Amino acid sequence: MSIYRDDGIVLRTHKLGEADRIVTLMTRGRGKVRAVAKGVRRTRSKFGARLEPLSHVTMMCWQGRELDIVNQAEVLETFRGVREDLGRVTKAYTLLEVVDQLAQEGHANPRLYEMVLGALRALEEEDSPLLVPAFLLKVLALEGSAPTVDVCVSCAAPDDLVAFDLTEGGVLCRSCRRGRSLSPEGLELLRRILGGGLASALREPAGTLADELTELATEATEVHLERRLRTVHSSPTD
Numbered sequence: 072m073s074i075y076r077d078d079g080i081v082l083r084t085h086k087l088g089e090a091d092r093i094v095t096l097m098t099r100g101r102g103k104v105r106a107v108a109k110g111v112r113r114t115r116s117k118f119g120a121r122l123e124p125l126s127h128v129t130m131m132c133w134q135g136r137e138l139d140i141v142n143q144a145e146v147l148e149t150f151r152g153v154r155e156d157l158g159r160v161t162k163a164y165t166l167l168e169v170v171d172q173l174a175q176e177g178h179a180n181p182r183l184y185e186m187v188l189g190a191l192r193a194l195e196e197e198d199s200p201l202l203v204p205a206f207l208l209k210v211l212a213l214e215g216s217a218p219t220v221d222v223c224v225s226c227a228a229p230d231d232l233v234a235f236d237l238t239e240g241g242v243l244c245r246s247c248r249r250g251r252s253l254s255p256e257g258l259e260l261l262r263r264i265l266g267g268g269l270a271s272a273l274r275e276p277a278g279t280l281a282d283e284l285t286e287l288a289t290e291a292t293e294v295h296l297e298r299r300l301r302t303v304h305s306s307p308t309d
């Protein structure tokens with residue numbers, strides 16, 4: 072068996088047998104990795120609470136045929152501020168769920184890794200209402216599925232853009248309208264997030280505009296993933 076070292080963010084964990092866990096991580100160098108952490112559920116485990124969802128870790132693993140085996144793990148960042156705030160932890164779990172859906176085993180996706188790490192760091196700093204929708208829209212763009220936001224996707228009209236439908240590929244004018252309605256402010260914010268104005272978008276306050284973008288980005292992501300986002304539609308105590 073060969074051994075490797077990589078950095079990763081723990082996406083989720085599952086019990087395995089009496090004392091072990093399967094840990095799913097988004098790694099910098101190898102995409103999604105599933106690895107067994109032996110003895111992790113014993114109180115005197117050498118891994119302790121290091122391999123919990125959200126942790127940014129550096130680890131050494133034995134490469135296995137199906138599952139790798141964690142040999143060493145050190146925490147780089149715990150995101151304590153996120154963990155101790157229910158609202159923020161729910162948002163963080165949405166980011167992790169989307170990454171879990173998009174990342175593939177054996178395929179490095181360093182930009183997706185950097186995006187989720189950057190988003191978790193931003194969330195640790197500040198609970199921005201636009202963080203999750205901005206992340207989702209940026210991920211759609213990374214996937215090559217950025218919505219068209221400059222002209223109507225159906226007739227190329229530049230004005231009177233009043234609707235949004237990702238199945239159609241973006242915004243729609245009044246005569247072509249279908250999907251969900253889009254406010255002028257929503258359109259402006261959408262253009263800012265997808266255009267280079269992310270930092271200013273993250274300073275937008277909570278309110279109807281943030282809610283509109285959150286619903287739009289969630290729906291667009293669900294269309295892209297062809298499934299509902301569990302962490303958005305269920306309470307964390309389910």
Ligand SMILES: [Zn+2]
Pocket residue numbers: 223224225226227228243244245246247248
């Ligand atoms: Zn049109």
